[in-house]
Amino acid sequence: MRITQHPILNFDRGKELHFTFNGQPMTGYEGETVAAALHAAGVKVLAKSLNLHRPRGFYCAIGNCASCQMIVDGAPNVRTCITLLREGMRVETQEGKGKIK
Amino acid sequence: MRELELLIIGSGPAGLCAAISAASSGAKVLILERSFQPGGQLIKQTHMFFGSERQYASHRGVDIADILLRRAAEFGDRIELMLNATAVGFYEDNVVTVLKDEKEYFKIKAKSIICATGAFEKSLAFPNNDLPGIYGAGAVQTLMNVYGVRPGNRVLMVGAGNIGVIVSYQLMQAGIQVAAVLDAAPRIGAYLVHASKLARMGVPILCSHTIKEAIGTDCLEAAVVCRVDQRFRPIPGTERRFDVDVMCVSVGLSPLNELLAMRGAAMRYVPQLSGTVPLRTVDCETSIPGIYVAGDASGIEEASSAMAEGYLAGLCAAAGLGHVPEDYGARRQEYLGQLEDLRSGPVGDRIRAGMKLSAL
Numbered sequence: 001m002r003i004t005q006h007p008i009l010n011f012d013r014g015k016e017l018h019f020t021f022n023g024q025p026m027t028g029y030e031g032e033t034v035a036a037a038l039h040a041a042g043v044k045v046l047a048k049s050l051n052l053h054r055p056r057g058f059y060c061a062i063g064n065c066a067s068c069q070m071i072v073d074g075a076p077n078v079r080t081c082i083t084l085l086r087e088g089m090r091v092e093t094q095e096g097k098g099k100i101k
Numbered sequence: 102m103r104e105l106e107l108l109i110i111g112s113g114p115a116g117l118c119a120a121i122s123a124a125s126s127g128a129k130v131l132i133l134e135r136s137f138q139p140g141g142q143l144i145k146q147t148h149m150f151f152g153s154e155r156q157y158a159s160h161r162g163v164d165i166a167d168i169l170l171r172r173a174a175e176f177g178d179r180i181e182l183m184l185n186a187t188a189v190g191f192y193e194d195n196v197v198t199v200l201k202d203e204k205e206y207f208k209i210k211a212k213s214i215i216c217a218t219g220a221f222e223k224s225l226a227f228p229n230n231d232l233p234g235i236y237g238a239g240a241v242q243t244l245m246n247v248y249g250v251r252p253g254n255r256v257l258m259v260g261a262g263n264i265g266v267i268v269s270y271q272l273m274q275a276g277i278q279v280a281a282v283l284d285a286a287p288r289i290g291a292y293l294v295h296a297s298k299l300a301r302m303g304v305p306i307l308c309s310h311t312i313k314e315a316i317g318t319d320c321l322e323a324a325v326v327c328r329v330d331q332r333f334r335p336i337p338g339t340e341r342r343f344d345v346d347v348m349c350v351s352v353g354l355s356p357l358n359e360l361l362a363m364r365g366a367a368m369r370y371v372p373q374l375s376g377t378v379p380l381r382t383v384d385c386e387t388s389i390p391g392i393y394v395a396g397d398a399s400g401i402e403e404a405s406s407a408m409a410e411g412y413l414a415g416l417c418a419a420a421g422l423g424h425v426p427e428d429y430g431a432r433r434q435e436y437l438g439q440l441e442d443l444r445s446g447p448v449g450d451r452i453r454a455g456m457k458l459s460a461l
């Protein structure tokens with residue numbers, strides 16, 4: 001899902017980073033958000049809605065709508081569209097409201 | 102609690118210009134930006150901008166963001182930019198609460214505050230509109246132009262205004278198929294230069310059409326569209342199905358300014374400005390002295406007017422704090438003049454009407 005050729009833009013991808021999604025190993029690049037790295041790997045369902053448990057993907061990609069909230073390194077309700085990927089991150093699908101520890 | 106002179110919320114063109122303008126008068130400024138990257142909507146725009154030379158027309162949006170950031174950097178520590186910092190509350194005593202890095206929470210108090218928070222993309226009501234694969238057009242633009250990730254393989258664009266048409270073209274530049282662009286209006290809303298590029302590339306633009314439903318289980322698999330009559334009612338029997346894995350909703354933006362409402366600024370719904378907006382003086386000051394608004398947060402226009410409003414709000418906020426430059430009068434007239442030019446002529450009719458309704 002990555003764009004390699006583009007008439008105007010050059011994508012200098014940073015270092016390769018390793019993270020897990022629901023326990024599965026994944027790779028992404030430095031400088032991209034968690035949501036972008038997941039999308040590039042073909043993962044579109046990021047969360048389940050509160051009441052009807054319907055699948056949720058990102059919607060605004062600028063931190064405005066909360067549609068992309070996931071559990072990151074154990075913390076729920078992280079807006080993954082504005083959170084940069086880091087080496088070793090643990091990313092999980094969020095079901096419901098999430099618990100604050 | 103940190104106390105400061107001037108706080109600017111948002112680092113889009115309006116916020117950056119406000120900071121540059123206030124700092125050049127001698128004020129010390131802190132800018133809060135919720136993203137890890139400054140520049141607002143500009144950073145995803147790869148097309149040449151319309152407008153006049155003063156607002157960097159015929160530059161690409163991304164390059165304008167770079168120019169403004171370099172200018173802001175020239176002021177050294179007079180402009181501080183705090184990234185990953187979302188303003189989440191705004192209280193009577195001018196205390197703003199901030200969520201930093203999605204975990205730290207603290208307060209900032211400022212003598213004067215400029216709200217330059219931009220806008221959010223509107224959505225549409227139709228069955229299954231919440232399926233993953235259905236995104237705001239701006240979100241798709243961010244994904245592909247900032248991160249170089251394709252949203253999918255085949256896209257249906259809902260909305261033939263400037264954003265819908267420009268993003269459709271950019272999708273094709275990234276090698277993604279655009280099945281069709283539709284709009285409920287009988288005519289294309291976008292500038293013709295952009296629309297005819299699409300038409301030349303063979304993308305059907307279906308006017309008087311709307312989205313009837315989305316189909317899919319975990320993600321979008323198809324979309325059904327239909328014709329509408331003159332009163333925008335769907336015409337039975339005109340349904341068409343498109344097999345698409347992405348739908349972009351591009352039905353306009355609304356001003357993002359709940360923080361000002363929370364602070365108690367007088368607000369009003371003004372359809373010409375695309376939503377609820379704060380009432381303000383010609384100098385962009387809201388009903389609360391020392392609290393200003395600039396850019397899309399004050400009504401949906403363009404980057405050019407967001408910049409001019411930013412410069413004006415920054416100048417006036419700094420003056421209110423006692424930083425009155427020698428050329429204050431001339432600069433104020435210059436920015437007011439730029440705004441008048443940008444809002445002149447028949448294209449500006451709506452905005453001028455909106456300005457009257459939101460004037461203090």
Ligand SMILES: Cc1cc2nc3c(=O)[nH]c(=O)nc-3n(C[C@H](O)[C@H](O)[C@H](O)COP(=O)(O)OP(=O)(O)OC[C@H]3O[C@@H](n4cnc5c(N)ncnc54)[C@H](O)[C@@H]3O)c2cc1C
Binds near residue numbers: 134
């Ligand atoms: C596809 C597209 C094409 C366009 N083409 C043109 C064109 O050709 N010419 C033109 O003049 N204009 C164009 N525009 C419009 C232009 O981009 C916008 O009008 C302009 O960016 C508005 O500037 P702004 O500073 O008000 O808001 P924005 O650029 O939206 O910036 C607002 C900033 O505030 C931040 N923010 C919001 N809330 C908070 C908070 N609570 N705490 C901290 N930070 C916050 C946001 O993250 C963002 O960075 C286009 C827009 C789009 C989407």
Ligand code: FES
Binds near residue numbers: 057063065080081
């Ligand atoms: S997609 Fe809207 S907040 Fe992340």
